[in-house]
Amino acid sequence: MARLAIRSFASGVALLVLFGSALFHVASCDASSSECPDFFADIPYVRFEGNQTSNLFAFRHYDADEVVCVRDTCRKQREWLRFSVAFWHTIRGEGRDPFGEPTKQWPWETAPASDKMERAKLRMNAMFQFLDKLGVDWWCFHDRDIAPEGEGGDLKETERNLLAMVGLAKELQQASGKKLLWATANLFSSPRYMNGAGTSPDKAVFLSAALQVKQALDAGKELGGEGYVFWGGREGYATLLNTDMGVELDHLAALFRAASGYADKIGWRGQFLIEPKPREPSANQYDYDVSAAASFLRQHNLQRFKINVECNHATLSGHSCAHELELARTQDLLGSIDINRGDPQSGWDTDEFLMDLPEATRLMLVLLEQGGFERGGGLNFDAKLRRESTNVEDLFYAHIASMDAMARGLKAAAAILNDGALKDLKTRRYRSFEGYSLEGRSLADLAAEAMAMEVAPSHTESASQEKAELLFSTYV
Numbered sequence: 001m002a003r004l005a006i007r008s009f010a011s012g013v014a015l016l017v018l019f020g021s022a023l024f025h026v027a028s029c030d031a032s033s034s035e036c037p038d039f040f041a042d043i044p045y046v047r048f049e050g051n052q053t054s055n056l057f058a059f060r061h062y063d064a065d066e067v068v069c070v071r072d073t074c075r076k077q078r079e080w081l082r083f084s085v086a087f088w089h090t091i092r093g094e095g096r097d098p099f100g101e102p103t104k105q106w107p108w109e110t111a112p113a114s115d116k117m118e119r120a121k122l123r124m125n126a127m128f129q130f131l132d133k134l135g136v137d138w139w140c141f142h143d144r145d146i147a148p149e150g151e152g153g154d155l156k157e158t159e160r161n162l163l164a165m166v167g168l169a170k171e172l173q174q175a176s177g178k179k180l181l182w183a184t185a186n187l188f189s190s191p192r193y194m195n196g197a198g199t200s201p202d203k204a205v206f207l208s209a210a211l212q213v214k215q216a217l218d219a220g221k222e223l224g225g226e227g228y229v230f231w232g233g234r235e236g237y238a239t240l241l242n243t244d245m246g247v248e249l250d251h252l253a254a255l256f257r258a259a260s261g262y263a264d265k266i267g268w269r270g271q272f273l274i275e276p277k278p279r280e281p282s283a284n285q286y287d288y289d290v291s292a293a294a295s296f297l298r299q300h301n302l303q304r305f306k307i308n309v310e311c312n313h314a315t316l317s318g319h320s321c322a323h324e325l326e327l328a329r330t331q332d333l334l335g336s337i338d339i340n341r342g343d344p345q346s347g348w349d350t351d352e353f354l355m356d357l358p359e360a361t362r363l364m365l366v367l368l369e370q371g372g373f374e375r376g377g378g379l380n381f382d383a384k385l386r387r388e389s390t391n392v393e394d395l396f397y398a399h400i401a402s403m404d405a406m407a408r409g410l411k412a413a414a415a416i417l418n419d420g421a422l423k424d425l426k427t428r429r430y431r432s433f434e435g436y437s438l439e440g441r442s443l444a445d446l447a448a449e450a451m452a453m454e455v456a457p458s459h460t461e462s463a464s465q466e467k468a469e470l471l472f473s474t475y476v
């Protein structure tokens, strides 16, 4: 009975919505329009209130304008952290997984809209309203997140759609002061990319990918984007029995080189970033981890490219996120970070919000060691609500918790570096090499030196790992 009653109530609501949208004016979400719904009307502006507050819509640790000094460099928290919201998860995330249908019904998806482009405008406005309420300065997008493809793959219409949405985004950016961290092209969702995009064996597909990259670069430039990311979800293979790996890698490098040349031509000087991931969706992805990506970049002389390290991709490749960041940093390749975490019980790229203080501190230690994001880049929340979280409020709780965790990590890491807490321990371990250069010493020289010791060392010093961990724990 109860179920029947709910059903008839639901169909009544559906009828009412249908009737309503036919009778009343459909809300307009052009930038100049004041008729666009306020999707977060019930959510307060999120401000710093300190650790004593009981308000969940407040920051306890992230104080955007508080100055934090790391050694001799002082910057506001917002400048060290450079948070960015991801359009694909936060606005477009619908809670679908391989076993189940979407669970979320965001108001920008259910509000009346006359066509796909009007829907896209509702979403874009939702994005900027969200950034405004949360107090985040940056955003990131894929071309297909913000603008639908033309009917039946019509290329002219696809281009018109993207241009229109970039125009709207530009107006919203100018009105709000929000900025684009990076743009990218979605070269993995469409069935045409099932065999790869830059690595597809089908020339028409490769060309489609190149067109999308060009248009996404134009869009990024128009919006003042600081970076452009390549994440090659389908740039890999399922079986070597049908794959010419050498040809595919050469094609991929050619696409990257063409993109870099095009950026020069249009005068865009931002960072190109490769985002490594070992697998999923493809069985073997070419940019497996930082190490594989770095070697690919060197082999193909792609000097302009840096790396966007995603934490959950790092753990999928069997590394810690700090390891991947440190490897990129030591090779001068650390460009930007997709901040998230996986689930230890699941082998998937679950893209959860990172809320763990020790982990946040470990990551910030590496970032601060290189002086922060000096040449662009930021902490982009490539993170999604779990499938079971379906309220608009949940989007805020998730971002607030992770922003607070990263702000605490920033302050803890700054204190560790400012106090030199781990420095002595580290320097001490290498002190036997002080004033000794390996440069130009032949193996025969080294062997002769060893022989001169007469007796081989019977032991070496303690690494004091637990002491390092204890020192670290006193800051977190």
Ligand SMILES: [Mn+2]
Pocket (backbone or CB within 6 Å): 231, 275, 310, 338, 382
């Ligand atoms: Mn990512």
